[in-house]
Amino acid sequence: MKLKTVLMGAAGAMALGAGATSAQDMADEMTIVSWGGAYQASQVNAYHEPYAEETGVNIITDESSADAVARMRAMYEADNVTWDLVDVVAADAMRLCDEGLAMPIDHDEVLADAPDGTPASEDFGDTIVSECYIPQIAFSTTFGYRTDMVPEGVDPPSGACDVFDLETYPGRRALERRPIGNMEWALICDGVPTEEVYDMLETEEGLERAFAMLDTIKDETVWWTAGAETPQLLADGEVFMGSTYNGRLFAAIEEQDQPIGMAWGHQMLDLDGWIVPADLPEDRLARVMDYLYFATDTQRLADQAAYISYGPARESSAPLVGDHAELGIPMGPHMPTNPENSEDAFLFNYTWWADYRDELDARFQAWLTQ
Amino acid sequence: MSTNATEPQLDELNSGQIKRQLGRALRRQKLRALLLIAPLLIFIIVGFINPIASMLLRSVENNIVQETLPRTIEALHDWDSDSDELPPEETFTALAADLQIAIENRSALTFARRMNFEIAGFTTMIRRVQREVRGWDVEADGPFREQMIDMHRGWGEVQTWRAIEAYSSPYTIGYYLAAVDMTMVNGEIESMPDNQSLHIMLFWRTIWMSGLICFLTLLLGYPIAYLLANIKERHANLLLILVLLPFWTSLLVRTSAWKVLLQEQGVINQVLVAIGLVADDARLELINNKLGVIIAMTHILLPFMILPLYSVMKTIPPSYVRAAKSLGANDWTAFWRVYFPQSVPGIGAGAILVFILAVGYYITPELVGGPSGMFISNRIAHQWNVSGNWGLVGALGTIMLLAVLVLYWLYDRIVGIDNVKLG
Amino acid sequence: MALPSYASPLQRGWYYGFRVLCGLIFVFLMFPILVIVPLSFNAQDFFTFTPEMLALNPEGYSLKHFYDFFTNPDWQHAMRNSLSIAPMATLVSVSLGTLAAIGLSQSHVPFRRAIMAVLISPMIVPLIISAAGMYFFFSAIGLQGTYWGVVLAHAILGIPFVIITVTATLVGFDRSLTRASASLGAGPMRTFFKVQMPLILPGVISGGLFAFITSFDEVVIVIFVGSAGQRTLPWQMFIGLREQISPTILAVATLMVGLSILLLTMLELLRRRNERLRGMSPT
Numbered sequence A: 001m002k003l004k005t006v007l008m009g010a011a012g013a014m015a016l017g018a019g020a021t022s023a024q025d026m027a028d029e030m031t032i033v034s035w036g037g038a039y040q041a042s043q044v045n046a047y048h049e050p051y052a053e054e055t056g057v058n059i060i061t062d063e064s065s066a067d068a069v070a071r072m073r074a075m076y077e078a079d080n081v082t083w084d085l086v087d088v089v090a091a092d093a094m095r096l097c098d099e100g101l102a103m104p105i106d107h108d109e110v111l112a113d114a115p116d117g118t119p120a121s122e123d124f125g126d127t128i129v130s131e132c133y134i135p136q137i138a139f140s141t142t143f144g145y146r147t148d149m150v151p152e153g154v155d156p157p158s159g160a161c162d163v164f165d166l167e168t169y170p171g172r173r174a175l176e177r178r179p180i181g182n183m184e185w186a187l188i189c190d191g192v193p194t195e196e197v198y199d200m201l202e203t204e205e206g207l208e209r210a211f212a213m214l215d216t217i218k219d220e221t222v223w224w225t226a227g228a229e230t231p232q233l234l235a236d237g238e239v240f241m242g243s244t245y246n247g248r249l250f251a252a253i254e255e256q257d258q259p260i261g262m263a264w265g266h267q268m269l270d271l272d273g274w275i276v277p278a279d280l281p282e283d284r285l286a287r288v289m290d291y292l293y294f295a296t297d298t299q300r301l302a303d304q305a306a307y308i309s310y311g312p313a314r315e316s317s318a319p320l321v322g323d324h325a326e327l328g329i330p331m332g333p334h335m336p337t338n339p340e341n342s343e344d345a346f347l348f349n350y351t352w353w354a355d356y357r358d359e360l361d362a363r364f365q366a367w368l369t370q
Numbered sequence B: 001m002s003t004n005a006t007e008p009q010l011d012e013l014n015s016g017q018i019k020r021q022l023g024r025a026l027r028r029q030k031l032r033a034l035l036l037i038a039p040l041l042i043f044i045i046v047g048f049i050n051p052i053a054s055m056l057l058r059s060v061e062n063n064i065v066q067e068t069l070p071r072t073i074e075a076l077h078d079w080d081s082d083s084d085e086l087p088p089e090e091t092f093t094a095l096a097a098d099l100q101i102a103i104e105n106r107s108a109l110t111f112a113r114r115m116n117f118e119i120a121g122f123t124t125m126i127r128r129v130q131r132e133v134r135g136w137d138v139e140a141d142g143p144f145r146e147q148m149i150d151m152h153r154g155w156g157e158v159q160t161w162r163a164i165e166a167y168s169s170p171y172t173i174g175y176y177l178a179a180v181d182m183t184m185v186n187g188e189i190e191s192m193p194d195n196q197s198l199h200i201m202l203f204w205r206t207i208w209m210s211g212l213i214c215f216l217t218l219l220l221g222y223p224i225a226y227l228l229a230n231i232k233e234r235h236a237n238l239l240l241i242l243v244l245l246p247f248w249t250s251l252l253v254r255t256s257a258w259k260v261l262l263q264e265q266g267v268i269n270q271v272l273v274a275i276g277l278v279a280d281d282a283r284l285e286l287i288n289n290k291l292g293v294i295i296a297m298t299h300i301l302l303p304f305m306i307l308p309l310y311s312v313m314k315t316i317p318p319s320y321v322r323a324a325k326s327l328g329a330n331d332w333t334a335f336w337r338v339y340f341p342q343s344v345p346g347i348g349a350g351a352i353l354v355f356i357l358a359v360g361y362y363i364t365p366e367l368v369g370g371p372s373g374m375f376i377s378n379r380i381a382h383q384w385n386v387s388g389n390w391g392l393v394g395a396l397g398t399i400m401l402l403a404v405l406v407l408y409w410l411y412d413r414i415v416g417i418d419n420v421k422l423g
Numbered sequence C: 001m002a003l004p005s006y007a008s009p010l011q012r013g014w015y016y017g018f019r020v021l022c023g024l025i026f027v028f029l030m031f032p033i034l035v036i037v038p039l040s041f042n043a044q045d046f047f048t049f050t051p052e053m054l055a056l057n058p059e060g061y062s063l064k065h066f067y068d069f070f071t072n073p074d075w076q077h078a079m080r081n082s083l084s085i086a087p088m089a090t091l092v093s094v095s096l097g098t099l100a101a102i103g104l105s106q107s108h109v110p111f112r113r114a115i116m117a118v119l120i121s122p123m124i125v126p127l128i129i130s131a132a133g134m135y136f137f138f139s140a141i142g143l144q145g146t147y148w149g150v151v152l153a154h155a156i157l158g159i160p161f162v163i164i165t166v167t168a169t170l171v172g173f174d175r176s177l178t179r180a181s182a183s184l185g186a187g188p189m190r191t192f193f194k195v196q197m198p199l200i201l202p203g204v205i206s207g208g209l210f211a212f213i214t215s216f217d218e219v220v221i222v223i224f225v226g227s228a229g230q231r232t233l234p235w236q237m238f239i240g241l242r243e244q245i246s247p248t249i250l251a252v253a254t255l256m257v258g259l260s261i262l263l264l265t266m267l268e269l270l271r272r273r274n275e276r277l278r279g280m281s282p283t
Helices: A002-019 A037-055 A065-078 A090-098 A120-127 A160-164 A182-189 A194-201 A204-218 A229-235 A246-255 A282-295 A298-304 A315-320 A350-369 B007-012 B015-057 B063-068 B070-076 B089-105 B108-116 B122-135 B145-151 B158-166 B174-179 B199-230 B233-248 B251-262 B267-274 B290-313 B318-326 B331-359 B363-368 B376-387 B390-414 C009-039 C064-071 C073-104 C112-124 C127-140 C147-171 C176-183 C188-217 C220-225 C233-242 C248-277
Strands: A029-033 A058-062 A085-089 A134-146 A173-176 A221-224 A241-245 A260-275
Touching: A029 A282, A037 A058, A037 A246, A037 A282, A037 A298, A065 A085, A065 A090, A065 B376, A065 C127, A085 A090, A085 A282, A090 A260, A090 A350, A120 A134, A120 A315, A134 A160, A134 A229, A134 A246, A134 A298, A160 A182, A160 A204, A160 A241, A160 A260, A173 A229, A182 A194, A182 A204, A182 A260, A182 A350, A194 A204, A194 A350, A204 A350, A221 A229, A221 A241, A229 A241, A229 A246, A229 A260, A241 A246, A246 A260, A298 A315, A350 B108, A350 B122, A350 B376, B015 B390, B015 C073, B015 C112, B015 C127, B015 C147, B063 B070, B063 B108, B070 B089, B070 B158, B089 B108, B089 B122, B089 B145, B108 B122, B122 B145, B174 B390, B199 B233, B199 B290, B199 B331, B199 B376, B199 B390, B199 C009, B233 B290, B233 C009, B233 C248, B251 B267, B251 B290, B251 B363, B251 C009, B251 C233, B251 C248, B290 B331, B290 B363, B290 C009, B318 B331, B331 B390, B363 B376, B363 C233, B376 B390, B376 C127, B390 C112, B390 C127, C009 C248, C064 C073, C064 C248, C073 C112, C073 C147, C073 C188, C073 C233, C112 C147, C127 C147, C127 C220, C147 C188, C147 C220, C176 C188, C188 C233, C188 C248, C220 C233, C233 C248
Parallel strands: A029 A058, A029 A085, A173 A221, A173 A241
Antiparallel strands: A085 A260, A134 A241, A134 A260
């Protein structure tokens, strides 16, 4: 294991130098892992298809991002890495990086500068939360509800806390089958100030309080594992209200015309981006680096926003975000970072979750199953 | 073979030679049989039995602690784990040295993850000290004890050190303890707190739900098998198709069908609302719970009950029941005292088969069960997909496999593997 | 079990009651299939019967979900994978399985029971355990995430079915036929192909059909042993069911029911042929 990890680093560094320059000896097939559904479709439209057209590379897509950390651990344990590029949230990127499963990246070396010459590391700025991370977009986890199921004479739900209000808004809920987000909302909606939430979650009382709050809706909740489930459950009228990524709700509302409304209150902002598995063979690594240079430049990051309402991670991309590619509606108001939507938004604390994820997962699953 | 041996030849041979020749022929026959079987047997042993065995071995392997912290474990030998005092400064120095190397190799967090399976929060403890430890000079920057405790209070808890010591050997029963909701983090085996234990409950749920499903398939399957066995064979063959078609239809097709049918807005609720049995705002919750799993699995496993029952019932001569009736038994007595006992082997075969298959189900509970309808297989998959705890996967798997093998053995005793019939 | 003319009202009631009960159970057995097939022709993207469908209005029906299936590259990729993996897996399990079944049916086989138990075990071991074990093993030998890895893994799953069906055929096989063939001067190979093989062929084929459907329907093992490049139809369905239950899944389900009917018909024809060959008329 030790020797392997040392070699891994060395090979990575060597291949990195070679990868940015030489165009031959690149693999002609790559497996890109992402989240499926509307999000993956936006990547296919904005990145995969143009890239495949230009280079003739066969891109295989995999929808395993939700399980990426454990799956990559298994791949390295078995010494058989089949993925070339993995789309993960910031906390997972940090964990993979710390465990040596993701490759450290020299952002200025690998990625294109901004059109005005600003180096990539500055253009991405604070979104580079780990040396292995190549951020793509900022997204939020927020709530959608069925507009036609809102009881008469009641204002429609405005945010996360309405999910706990069974009296005003009866009906089933959809929440993610993991602690992230749910624990924060439980405390915030129980009256804990947003800035104290993570301190509170480090204590036993805080955890118990969060679980007690979740207990009040447990029987009414459908637990999802894939981001596309909630829009589907909402569209089928299976649930009244549910959490998911804001872009998925956008797709359901604007593209599929479903009777769904957004409840932006207390949305949880987070980052999503690429990591490159450590220790890839040279030809595959060269291919990945070539793809990354292509897919993360200022224009293409902005292009993705034409398919799904996520904010590009490059500062220079923001002014280029325009209208939806097919519907022609302006994307700005649908972005999680739009001031009207983000009044009481809170930043998902990826560092904290990188630390406590394993611990809380066990506790959460036990609570869920009981 | 010498089937054309004639009398005179036989006379010339003494009995010893015949024995030898017969023995040789027998050996040759055995060898030929084994040669025919060998390719497949080797294939199955190498490609199936061996992977499962080595997978199960992971449930006791525990090298990582010793490999990562050799100095610390050495230093811990001198520490009395029963005392309520922290280990001395030397242990902390050894730990700092060990961690420095481990951080350099990026194996510190792999080790932390291993310990985190035992004491939740261990990953956090390593992360907190990681950056500082990397910069330390082990010779000069001590003492480390207070510094480490400052960075994370966990290092100041005796329990942490007891756990490191308890899991320092290269083999462990720790995963098996975890598989039955126990732990030895304090150096002694004890139960896990209620809010963290779920395996016993899941094992129990898997067993009682499989039992119930097995019973329901028997309840529904017996009349069908009886009907098939007691009508004209021409009709039986036609009706059998109604059993075989679901049997031959993809598990996933049937599960997705049930998912569509059982939804709140699905066909069953639609019908119930339309005929006024259920109010529109009080639709039945048929999915994402135990009920959904029971309905779907009863349906999916029903053919596995009907087919063995049918093949046994076909062999029961109708004359026995007629004889009983002519001796004055009424219909019920004739059935219950004469027919039913003869169908018991079929019930045994079907019940064990259905139970074995049900216990191992994963797809159906995953898709229609939700958390409350989860089986032990789903927990194993979760441990694999989310936690990456292969040791626990191995331990849970071994327990499950042992249970299944006992049933398999029982099945072999009662029915005989050779007598399994398919369609 | 015809009803005698002297039956009492109670017996009469029971007789019809029992048939109604059986009828209901048959409905339960066929219900999911009977519902999803028409639903797959829904002109809407719903999973319930629309009023137009209930009124048998042609406008309520459409082939668009089938069109989706045949034009969507993901589904097409999955179908190609399924169609290339299943036949190869079947070939492997049938060839090895048939040989072994012939070996097992010899009169003197040492450890027969134990060997049989080992060969049948892939059917019994819970899939999730087999899958986890195979993942590490197939990775170690470099077959994880490859076509051949999935083929071999599926072949292992199909073998019990081949063994069971072929040994069942061999039980009724008249050994004197091979002896007759040998005494007439045929070598073992000739005997096998000219005498034994034609007689056990129905068993071999039906074992092959089972092995084929096992591979074609399998989802747990392929998720572990395969990678995205080997995604099969059931895998694609599984993803779809967890993520977006698009009605295309129902179209796929209908096509797969069609395939099951096809295989079942072949099996039934084989069974009849087999019974004829053995002089047992299927009355």
